[in-house]
Amino acid sequence: xxxxxxxxxxxxxxxxxxxLLNRIILYLELVRxxxxxxxxxxxxxxxxxxxxxxxxxxxxxxxxxxxxxxKVIGGLNREEMITxxxxxxxxxxxxxxxxxxxIALEIVEGKIALELIRPYSYxxxxxxxxxxxxxxxxxxxAFPAGLMFSVVRPFGLPPDVLSAVLFIIxxxxxxxxxxxxxxxxxxxxxxxxxxxxxxxAKRIVxxxxxxxxxxxxxxxxxxxxxxxxxxxxxxxxxxxxxxLGKATKAGALNIIALQAFWIIVLWxxxxxxxxxxxxxxxxxxx
Amino acid sequence: MALIEAKGLTKEFRLFRRxxxxxxxxRDLFVRDYKTxxxxxxxxxxxxxxxxxxxxxANGAGKSTTIKMLTGILVPTSGTVFVNGFxxxxxxxxxxxxxxxxxxxxxxLWWDIAVIESFxxxxxxxxxxKEDFELRLKKFNYLLDLDNFLHLPVRKLSLGQRMRCDLxxxxxxxxxxxxxxxxxxxxxxxxxxxxxxFLKEINKENxxxxxxxxxxxxxxxxxxxxxxxxxxxxxxxxxxxxxxYRRWGHDKLEDIIKRIYQGxxxxxxxxxGGVRLA
Numbered sequence: 001x002x003x004x005x006x007x008x009x010x011x012x013x014x015x016x017x018x019x020l021l022n023r024i025i026l027y028l029e030l031v032r033x034x035x036x037x038x039x040x041x042x043x044x045x046x047x048x049x050x051x052x053x054x055x056x057x058x059x060x061x062x063x064x065x066x067x068x069x070x071k072v073i074g075g076l077n078r079e080e081m082i083t084x085x086x087x088x089x090x091x092x093x094x095x096x097x098x099x100x101x102x103i104a105l106e107i108v109e110g111k112i113a114l115e116l117i118r119p120y121s122y123x124x125x126x127x128x129x130x131x132x133x134x135x136x137x138x139x140x141x142a143f144p145a146g147l148m149f150s151v152v153r154p155f156g157l158p159p160d161v162l163s164a165v166l167f168i169i170x171x172x173x174x175x176x177x178x179x180x181x182x183x184x185x186x187x188x189x190x191x192x193x194x195x196x197x198x199x200x201a202k203r204i205v206x207x208x209x210x211x212x213x214x215x216x217x218x219x220x221x222x223x224x225x226x227x228x229x230x231x232x233x234x235x236x237x238x239x240x241x242x243x244l245g246k247a248t249k250a251g252a253l254n255i256i257a258l259q260a261f262w263i264i265v266l267w268x269x270x271x272x273x274x275x276x277x278x279x280x281x282x283x284x285x286x
Numbered sequence: 287m288a289l290i291e292a293k294g295l296t297k298e299f300r301l302f303r304r305x306x307x308x309x310x311x312x313r314d315l316f317v318r319d320y321k322t323x324x325x326x327x328x329x330x331x332x333x334x335x336x337x338x339x340x341x342x343x344a345n346g347a348g349k350s351t352t353i354k355m356l357t358g359i360l361v362p363t364s365g366t367v368f369v370n371g372f373x374x375x376x377x378x379x380x381x382x383x384x385x386x387x388x389x390x391x392x393x394x395l396w397w398d399i400a401v402i403e404s405f406x407x408x409x410x411x412x413x414x415x416k417e418d419f420e421l422r423l424k425k426f427n428y429l430l431d432l433d434n435f436l437h438l439p440v441r442k443l444s445l446g447q448r449m450r451c452d453l454x455x456x457x458x459x460x461x462x463x464x465x466x467x468x469x470x471x472x473x474x475x476x477x478x479x480x481x482x483x484f485l486k487e488i489n490k491e492n493x494x495x496x497x498x499x500x501x502x503x504x505x506x507x508x509x510x511x512x513x514x515x516x517x518x519x520x521x522x523x524x525x526x527x528x529x530x531y532r533r534w535g536h537d538k539l540e541d542i543i544k545r546i547y548q549g550x551x552x553x554x555x556x557x558x559g560g561v562r563l564a
Contacts, residue, residue, distance in 0.1 A: 019413070026410040033407065037398055114394045116359045119382040120411055279361050279375070 026120065027128040034132025045141055052089055052145060059085045059213075060153065074217035080244055081215075083156040087243050088212050088236050090146045094138045095174040095235065097130040100202055103186025104195045116278070123183060123270060130179050159245035166252045170239035173259030177231050180266035181206070187270070190277035211237025231262035287368070289463065289495055290333035290356065294365035297326040297351050325351040327519035328365065335462070336493045338485075340510035340527075342500060344547060348519040349499040353467050356497070357387050370462060383412060386456030390468035393452055395440045401451050402436045405458060412459035419458060426454045429484050446477035453481065457488065464488070466498035470505055482508045503539045515546055522546055 038045075063085060067078035076084060103126065106112045115122050149155065158164040185202045189195055207213050209232035216227055216237045227233055238255040241247045247255060303319045305311065326348040333339055343349045354360040355367060358374030358381055367374060372381040388394070395404040409419045427433060430450045435443055443451065449469065456464060466485075470478045486509060488494050498505065506513055506527060513530070515523040523530075523546055527539070534542050 022410070022413050026407075029407060029410050033396075033399065033403070040398065111392065113354065113359045114389070114392065116378065117357050117382050117385070117387045117394075118411060119379045121379075281360070 023120075023124075027124055030125060030128040031132040031135070034129040035136050038133055038136040045137070048093070049141060049145055052093060052141075053148075056086055056089045056149065059089075074215050075246070076215060076217075076244075079156060080246075082153070083244060084215060084240055086146075086149050086153075086155045088240055090142050090149070091171050091174065091239065092212060092236065093142045093145065094134055095171060095178045096137075097134065097175070097179050097182055099126055099130050099179055099182035100185040100199055101195075102126070103183065104189040104198065107186070107189045108193070108195060112281070123274065126183065127176075127179055131175070134175055156244070158243050162249065163242055163245055163252070166249075166256065167239055167243045170242050170252070170256055170259065173256060173263065174235045174239055176263050177235050177259060177266065178206070180263065180270055181231065183270050184266070184273060187273045187277055190273075190281060206232060206235065209233065210235040211240065215240075231266065234259045234262055287371070288332045289335045289337075290331065290367075290369050290497070292329060292331040292356070292365065292367040295326055295329040295331065295352070295355060295362055295367055296324065296364045297348075297355060297360060298363040299323045299325055324519045326355070326362075326516075329516070329519075329521050331514065331521070331524070333495060333497065335495055336489070337512060338489050338496045338498075338510050340498055340500060340506040340513040341516070342503070342506065342513060342543065343516040347517045349516060350467055352516070353465055353497070353499060357385060357465050358382065383459070384462050386459070386461035386464045388449075388452050388456045388464070388466045388469050390449065390466070390471040393440055393448055395448075395451055395455055397441050398439055400437050400439055401432070401443070404440070404451075404455060408455055408458050414459050418460070422458055422460065423454070426457070429487060430454065430480070446473055446480075449473060449477070449481060450484075453484065457494075460492060461494065463495045463497070466496065466500075468500055469498060470500060470502050478502070478504065485509055503543060507539055515543065517547055522551055 060082060063081045064078070067073070067081060070078060073081070106115065115125070118125075158167055182202070185198055188198055192198070209216075209227050209230060211233055212235075216224055216233050219227065234255070238247075238258070242252045242255060299322070301321045301323050303321050305314055305319065329348075329352065331352075341349055341352070351360065355362050356369055356374060358376075358378050361375045370381065370384050372384075374381050395401065396407070405419075405423065408414075409416070414422075427436075430453070432450060432454065435447050435451075440448060440451065453469070469485075470481055473481070482505065485496060485498075489496055489509075496509075498509070500506065511527055512525065513523070513527050514521060530539070530542050531537075534545070
């Protein structure tokens with residue numbers, strides 16, 4: 001039935017390895033493209049840096065006041081808390097992605113139709129592009145911002161090189177988990193057909209339960225027990241603990257394993273929702 | 287087996303009917319009133335390799351919905367469809383390797399990057415060998431005169447230029463089937479002529495099967511020997527354009543089509559495509 005099928009020569013030869021390599025090159029190409037694209041829109045990032053500075057500044061003064069007596073709260077002393085705030089926000093500038101908004105928009109505007117006629121994995125393409133943007137933000141945003149803060153208000157560094165390396169690995173995990181959660185949130189639009197409230201709900205849940213605003217240990221015990229059942233804390237709180245040296249080496253590896261676990265669970269969830277949604281999809285307009 | 291084979295192809299949409307007034311809005315919160323709309327209703331459709339078929343119908347007749355089912359974007363409510371040996375929506379990644387699609391209403395190129403960069407990315411997406419890619423691009427460039435805007439971002443192109451680029455983008459991997467959804471919409475006469483010539487050339491040279499929807503009967507006259515006419519989801523006519531003329535004498539095609547839309551369905555039995563009466 002398929003003998004007349006005009007496949008390009010490269011895959012005709014059932015060269016699975018070559019095909020896989022080709023895919024990897026494609027996704028890397030997309031990472032590069034998004035990076036270059038972002039270079040053209042630098043100005044949005046200057047306003048971004050300004051926003052983040054205000055956020056970090058506000059939290060700095062808040063925590064500074066709370067810690068006035070020099071006590072230890074939730075296992076963190078004053079210096080650690082200030083480092084926590086700065087690292088959490090600088091890291092966020094890397095792992096953050098607005099995939100939910102992009103995907104929701106594509107669904108609402110019907111542009112998703114153009115993605116369904118392509119021989120690639122829609123999700124991989126989205127992750128690749130989000131990663132290109134994340135690398136851009138790391139180089140032009142997270143690093144300069146971190147450097148700037150360390151001049152204005154010196155904060156602690158990881159206790160040793162190994163912690164630093166493990167922290168970087170964990171932050172890559174944060175990116176993956178955050179992107180996958182965003183993907184799921186974006187897919188919700190398949191069913192609701194409208195975007196009202198979704199982004200905001202995601203943002204509030206993520207900021208509160210990831211530990212970006214308050215370390216998880218600050219919550220009452222029953223809340224901690226519940227939060228631990230979700231992937232959110234693996235995005236900000238747990239990587240920060242590695243940075244602060246609060247996790248033992250084994251603990252750090254456990255955190256990364258936990259992230260890997262959530263990445264797999266979310267991957268399965270995304271695939272199932274995608275498969276279901278596409279089958280029931282109604283392309284709007286056109 | 288024919289290249290495209292659809293049997294009893296049907297797509298239903300559920301429409302949510304809002305009730306009037308404040309009370310109605312409250313009732314809508316609890317009990318929703320749905321109405322089923324048959325956008326495409328039991329269509330049979332067969333296309334052989336190398337054919338060029340025009341697919342026409344009034345606005346909302348079900349043209350785009352059919353194209354979306356053939357390209358695997360929409361899943362049919364019932365009926366079967368095989369294209370190129372695939373069930374389009376099932377084996378999406380393998381199936382889409384062999385087709386090209388152009389939606390006249392929206393560009394598939396990346397808005398902010400230079401056209402040539404989009405093409406290079408498509409080369410990766412479809413695993414096109416470099417030498418094939420360059421050869422085809424050279425030929426398309428010769429036929430469509432792309433040189434002047436190959437290095438501009440898509441957002442800076444005129445509609446005619448954009449459409450030419452979209453056509454190239456759909457053909458870089460030399461697909462067996464090309465689906466065109468209103469490829470000449472909004473174009474001036476010269477741009478239209480250019481695109482028609484190009485499509486003829488592609489069809490002749492590569493034996494590319496082309497299915498196009500259009501509101502411009504000039505496209506049909508210039509390109510298609512076969513035409514399928516759909517209205518309210520039902521196939522009114524599927525056969526040779528020549529037979530239409532024979533039936534009605536040499537009227538203008540526009541007048542003939544108008545009559546068919548108005549319910550005057552031709553009763554032809556002996557033509558190749560096979561007339562199907564609703």
